[in-house]
Structure formats: C-alpha cells, structure tokens
Amino acid sequence: MTRREDAAEATGGSTRERLLGATLRTVAEHGIAKVSARTVAAAAGVNQALVFYHFGSVEEMLAAACEQGARERVGRQREALEGVGSLTDLVHVARSVHAQERAAGNVALLGQLLAGAQSHPALAAPTAAGLELWVAEVERVLARLLEKTPLHGVVDVPGLARAVSASFVGLELYEAVDEKGAEAAMSSLEQLANLLSAVEELGPITDRAVRRRLRRTTSG
Amino acid sequence: MTRREDAAEATGGSTRERLLGATLRTVAEHGIAKVSARTVAAAAGVNQALVFYHFGSVEEMLAAACEQGARERVGRQREALEGVGSLTDLVHVARSVHAQERAAGNVALLGQLLAGAQSHPALAAPTAAGLELWVAEVERVLARLLEKTPLHGVVDVPGLARAVSASFVGLELYEAVDEKGAEAAMSSLEQLANLLSAVEELGPITDRAVRRRLRRTTSG
DNA sequence: GTCTATACATGGATAGAC
DNA sequence: GTCTATCCATGTATAGAC
Numbered sequence: 434m435t436r437r438e439d440a441a442e443a444t445g446g447s448t449r450e451r452l453l454g455a456t457l458r459t460v461a462e463h464g465i466a467k468v469s470a471r472t473v474a475a476a477a478g479v480n481q482a483l484v485f486y487h488f489g490s491v492e493e494m495l496a497a498a499c500e501q502g503a504r505e506r507v508g509r510q511r512e513a514l515e516g517v518g519s520l521t522d523l524v525h526v527a528r529s530v531h532a533q534e535r536a537a538g539n540v541a542l543l544g545q546l547l548a549g550a551q552s553h554p555a556l557a558a559p560t561a562a563g564l565e566l567w568v569a570e571v572e573r574v575l576a577r578l579l580e581k582t583p584l585h586g587v588v589d590v591p592g593l594a595r596a597v598s599a600s601f602v603g604l605e606l607y608e609a610v611d612e613k614g615a616e617a618a619m620s621s622l623e624q625l626a627n628l629l630s631a632v633e634e635l636g637p638i639t640d641r642a643v644r645r646r647l648r649r650t651t652s653g
Numbered sequence: 654m655t656r657r658e659d660a661a662e663a664t665g666g667s668t669r670e671r672l673l674g675a676t677l678r679t680v681a682e683h684g685i686a687k688v689s690a691r692t693v694a695a696a697a698g699v700n701q702a703l704v705f706y707h708f709g710s711v712e713e714m715l716a717a718a719c720e721q722g723a724r725e726r727v728g729r730q731r732e733a734l735e736g737v738g739s740l741t742d743l744v745h746v747a748r749s750v751h752a753q754e755r756a757a758g759n760v761a762l763l764g765q766l767l768a769g770a771q772s773h774p775a776l777a778a779p780t781a782a783g784l785e786l787w788v789a790e791v792e793r794v795l796a797r798l799l800e801k802t803p804l805h806g807v808v809d810v811p812g813l814a815r816a817v818s819a820s821f822v823g824l825e826l827y828e829a830v831d832e833k834g835a836e837a838a839m840s841s842l843e844q845l846a847n848l849l850s851a852v853e854e855l856g857p858i859t860d861r862a863v864r865r866r867l868r869r870t871t872s873g
Numbered sequence: 874g875t876c877t878a879t880a881c882a883t884g885g886a887t888a889g890a891c
Numbered sequence: 892g893t894c895t896a897t898c899c900a901t902g903t904a905t906a907g908a909c
Contacts, residue, residue, distance in 0.1 A: 464769070592844075596839070602823040
C-alpha cells in the first residue's frame with residue numbers, strides 16, 4: 434500500500450473530489466448541521482484549509498456537492514425510471530429508489546439541503562436545481578404514463594411531477610423520525626396507485642364520464 | 654410604559670414562555686441552524702443563561718417548543734379541517750392552512766425539525782409527536798371523507814394520513830426554494846382531488862368495477 | 874496544492890453575585 | 892429567577908512555509 438488509506442478517507446480521486454464526496458457522506462449520515470470545514474476535511478482525510486482553497490467557503494462546497502450529488506444519483510436511477518410502465522410500477526420503483534438511496538446513505542439528502550437553504554439562502558438555488566433533476570425524470574415518466582389515459586391533457590404534468598418529488602422528500606425526512614409511520618405511508622400510496630390503475634382500466638365508457646366530470650369541476 | 658418592550662422581544666408572559674415563543678419564531682424565520690441560546694434569548698429579550706436555567710440545554714428547549722408549537726397550530730386549524738366535506742375541499746383547506754401558517758411565519762417548522770432530528774436524535778421523538786398531531790387531524794378528515802365511498806375499507810387511512818402529512822411538509826420545504834414550482838404542485842394536487850371526486854360520483858356501477866379491480870391488485 | 878499555525882467569532886454551559 | 896462574568900469547544904478564514 435503505497436497510497437495511504439488510513440482512516441475513513443480516500444475514495445481515490447483528487448482532493449476536490451474527495452471533499453465533495455465527504456460532504457455528501459456527512460450530510461447523509463449526520464445531517465447538514467454537522468457539516469463544517471473540519472468535519473468534512475477529516476472525513477476526506479485532508480487538511481481543513483483545503484476547503485477554502487478549493488471552494489472559497491463551506492457554503493460553496495455544500496452547493497457544489499449538492500449539484501454533483503443530485504446529478505450522480507439521478508443518473509444512477511434513470512434506468513429504473515425508464516422502465517416504469519404503470520402507476521403501480523411508479524410507486525414500486527419509488528420504493529426501490531428510496532431503499533437504494535437509503536442504503537447508499539443518501540436518504541433525505543435533498544431534505545437536509547432544503548431545510549438548510551432557509552438558513553443559508555445561497556443554498557436555495559443549487560438545491561432547487563438538484564431537485565429539478567429529479568422533477569425532470571418524474572415528469573418524463575408521468576407524461577409517458579398519462580399519455581394514453583383520459584387524464585392526458587387534463588392533469589398538469591409538470592406540476593404533478595413537482596408535487597410527487599417534493600412529497601417524496603417529505604416522506605424521506607419523515608422516515609428518519611418514524612420508520613413505521615413512513616412504511617405505512619408508502620403502503621397506502623401503493624394502494625392509491627392501484628386505485629388509479631383501476632380507473633385507468635375501466636374503459637372508454639367511464640373514461641367519458643370522468644372527462645365530463647373533470648370539465649365541470651376544473652376551472653384552470 | 655412601565656414594562657420594557659425595547660427590541661424584538663416581550664410578547665408578554667413568563668420568561669419560559671417567551672423563550673419558547675422566540676424559539677419558534679427563530680426556527681420559522683431563520684431555520685433551525687440559527688437557533689442558539691444566544692439568538693433565542695436575544696429574540697426573547699432575556700439573558701442567555703436563562704435558557705439553561707429553564708430547559709437545561711438548547712436541545713431540550715427546542716423539543717419543548719416543538720411540542721407546544723405543533724399543539725397550538727393544530728388547534729388553530731382544527732375548525733377548518735372539521736369543515737372539510739370532500740377531497741376537493743381537503744386540498745383547498747390544505748392550501749389555506751399552508752397560506753395561513755406561512756403568514757404566521759410557521760411554514761416548514763416541522764420540516765426544519767425533521768431535518769434537525771438527523772443531527773440531534775433527541776429531537777426525533779418530539780418532532781414525530783408534533784407531526785402526529787397533524788396526522789391525527791388528517792386521519793379524522795380522511796376517515797370521514799372515505800366512509801361513504803367504495804374506498805372505505807380498501808384504503809389504509811392511517812397510512813394515507815401519514816403520507817399526506819409528510820408530503821405536505823415536503824411541499825412546504827420545497828416552497829422555500831422554488832415558489833413557482835410549489836404553486837404548480839399545489840394546483841396539480843387540486844386537479845387530482847377533482848379527479849378522485851369524479852370517481853367518487855361515477856355511481857354504483859363503476860364502484861363495483863373499482864372494487865373488483867382493487868381486490869385483484871392489492872395483496873395486503 | 875498541501876500543510877502548520879494562528880486570528881477571531883460564535884456558541885454551550887457553569888459559577889456566583891444580586 | 893435573573894444577571895454578569897467566564898471557560899472551553901468548535902468553526903471560519905487567512906498567512907505563510909513547504
């Protein structure tokens with residue numbers, strides 16, 4: 434071992450990359466409140482001063498990590514999302530994505546950043562951008578699913594994608610304080626997806642009824 | 654003015670109460686990261702050492718504030734929730750609740766605590782308890798709404814109430830970083846509620862179809 | 874690019890006077 | 892119960908040697 438791999442550091446790569454990785458790990462494992470130049474540098478196995486050399490400030494490092502982390506994780510889940518063929522699938526995939534992200538220590542990363550953005554306004558933009566990456570994926574899936582249903586053209590897909598994404602973040606945060614409750618919540622959403630699938634498959638007669646009803650109640 | 658009311662302090666009441674109020678205000682306005690014995694005490698217009706005299710630690714003060722804050726705010730919205738008569742109503746009321754809480758500076762309070770619970774495990778229990786107060790209200794409303802629909806007995810109401818509550822928290826956090834996106838999300842949920850209302854009113858024939866379909870797809 | 878050393882600020886917490 | 896004074900830990904940031 435010529436390379437040193439002493440403590441909890443060194444995933445390989447440049448110092449800059451190690452710091453970004455350590456930032457994400459720290460947020461995921463200990464929450465954004467525990468992110469500091471010292472803790473992150475220690476996790477990366479580098480000197481504290483390098484945070485300021487590479488990023489200028491802790492906040493900017495956090496912003497950079499947010500962007501990179503979201504991009505990487507969305508990429509990792511894209512394939513699974515492409516395979517979604519029904520609303521029931523969507524909830525199943527969501528559950529799987531959640532489990533994987535949790536296993537990877539990424540659960541509630543966006544939640545932490547979302548919460549942190551209130552104290553550090555500079556985080557708002559990169560956090561929104563990070564969430565937007567997920568929104569874009571969800572939007573694509575929803576658009577594909579709804580295309581051949583009576584909901585096509587009736588439901589605001591971009592809005593719904595944002596609602597789904599934000600809700601998912603809320604559920605991730607919730608899980609940290611009440612695992613059983615979160616599990617119950619997930620299950621109930623599966624049931625709801627099944628209900629919507631049922632509606633989808635009721636056929637053209639009820640489709641028309643749904644359409645008519647929707648025209649009557651929606652204003653915008 | 655015999656009483657002093659110099660800075661941003663003194664809503665009246667005992668020092669203990671002032672500290673609790675100041676804690677909630679600080680969390681709501683600046684995020685949990687800015688909560689410290691010094692900042693809260695300053696906002697309350699009292700001495701910093703009194704935090705430790707009355708609560709023992711900052712964390713315990715936060716926990717106490719969480720419990721009290723959730724209780725008070727749920728109580729303030731209970732009447733509106735009682736008046737909910739349809740799913741469409743529910744989303745409208747949710748929107749109104751959200752707007753009011755935002756105006757009162759309470760937006761994302763639970764989100765902040767949820768996020769903070771990851772760094773301060775002692776916050777998990779009181780935060781879960783605070784959220785549970787909302788869950789209980791939502792659960793009551795949902796149970797009432799679903800009672801007379803084909804969904805009665807099919808959908809897990811406690812689970813759905815948790816999903817709705819957690820999602821709402823996610824939406825509140827989201828709004829802080831992307832107001833327009835959150836608005837779109839809310840609107841799309843209204844549309845979804847309208848869709849469900851439509852299904853509700855399709856009558857007994859489709860009710861049976863929905864029931865049959867649900868029996869086929871749900872395992873638990 | 875990376876390290877040591879250091880300054881300066883903020884925050885948790887306690888002791889003791891009033 | 893409340894205040895002042897104080898200690899100590901942690902964290903941001905910079906200067907300067909290597």
